[in-house]
Amino acid sequence: MQRPRNPYSSAEIDRASHERENEERMIELASSGAARFVPIDTERNLVSKGGGNPEPVFLQGMMARAVVGAADHQIFLGYVDGTPYFAVDVSGKDTPLAEMGEFVDLRQFGALLFAKEGSILAYARGMTYWHKRHRYCGVCGASTKVTRAGHVRMCTNESCKTEHFPRTDPAVIMLVHHGDKCLLGRGKQFPKGMHSTLAGFVEPGESFEDAVAREVYEEVKVKVHDVTYRSSQPWPFPASVMIGFHAEAESLDFEVNLDELASARWMSREELRPENLPKDGSFFMPRRDSIARRLIEEWLGHEAGPSISG
Numbered sequence: 042m043q044r045p046r047n048p049y050s051s052a053e054i055d056r057a058s059h060e061r062e063n064e065e066r067m068i069e070l071a072s073s074g075a076a077r078f079v080p081i082d083t084e085r086n087l088v089s090k091g092g093g094n095p096e097p098v099f100l101q102g103m104m105a106r107a108v109v110g111a112a113d114h115q116i117f118l119g120y121v122d123g124t125p126y127f128a129v130d131v132s133g134k135d136t137p138l139a140e141m142g143e144f145v146d147l148r149q150f151g152a153l154l155f156a157k158e159g160s161i162l163a164y165a166r167g168m169t170y171w172h173k174r175h176r177y178c179g180v181c182g183a184s185t186k187v188t189r190a191g192h193v194r195m196c197t198n199e200s201c202k203t204e205h206f207p208r209t210d211p212a213v214i215m216l217v218h219h220g221d222k223c224l225l226g227r228g229k230q231f232p233k234g235m236h237s238t239l240a241g242f243v244e245p246g247e248s249f250e251d252a253v254a255r256e257v258y259e260e261v262k263v264k265v266h267d268v269t270y271r272s273s274q275p276w277p278f279p280a281s282v283m284i285g286f287h288a289e290a291e292s293l294d295f296e297v298n299l300d301e302l303a304s305a306r307w308m309s310r311e312e313l314r315p316e317n318l319p320k321d322g323s324f325f326m327p328r329r330d331s332i333a334r335r336l337i338e339e340w341l342g343h344e345a346g347p348s349i350s351g
Contacts (some may be wrong), residue, residue, distance in 0.1 A: 049159050077101055109140040130169040215240070216287050271335075
């Protein structure tokens with residue numbers, strides 16, 4: 042049986058990378074009435090103001106032309122069900138978009154979206170974030186220009202011409218377990234009461250499995266074995282991909298590194314049953330659009346709700 046996908050993954054997007062080199066084709070697509078544009082303002086997505094669940098706003102027609110004309114460039118995302126999509130950054134631009142909705146952080150409503158919509162919004166957010174931070178060449182310091190439909194920035198210094206590609210920082214995220222208990226931690230920046238799996242960035246020259254073992258030991262002084270890959274998730278907040286694992290602890294002994302975590306605790310499957318969770322907000326699990334929640338749900342023996350993966 043096919044396993045559910047993680048939120049924000051882009052399985053339904055045909056990125057059509059072979060078309061990015063064809064500038065005439067890109068102009069043709071962007072100017073066609075079929076094109077849809079995803080506006081981004083300071084890493085936030087545009088959603089409608091209507092009642093009920095938030096609805097993402099995709100621009101087309103005259104409104105799209107007005108917004109694209111005000112933006113510095115557009116980024117070809119690919120096709121979804123045969124429709125071409127482009128991201129456009131309107132940060133600091135004078136556009137008429139206020140009448141269509143409000144710009145909101147995707148993390149505030151991502152769990153309420155269908156998978157297809159969430160993947161488009163996340164992709165657009167990640168690409169525009171990268172562009173903002175690579176306006177200058179990291180080799181010589183000269184300005185860069187947009188090429189290949191927004192998927193490359195090239196140094197404008199004729200003696201350099203270094204090509205810069207969108208980057209994604211790999212991070213491991215792991216549910217550590219021993220017998221009938223799993224170890225959940227509280228990051229210092231977490232909302233009060235929230236506990237989650239351990240995580241950390243992969244360092245140069247390090248395998249994912251080695252990163253799991255290192256991060257767990259650094260954070261809670263626990264040695265692990267049987268590191269097993271489960272799934273991955275793009276996490277453009279701001280520019281990561283989370284590689285998810287389960288890992289077995291050698292014992293229940295642990296010591297929290299207070300430079301890394303605020304606290305940690307072992308929780309049994311029985312304690313994590315919804316009816317047994319504290320009602321006072323002193324403990325709750327991570328958000329439903331995160332792979333952290335998925336890893337915990339898998340270990341508990343059931344998947345997270347289908348609303349974000351269907």
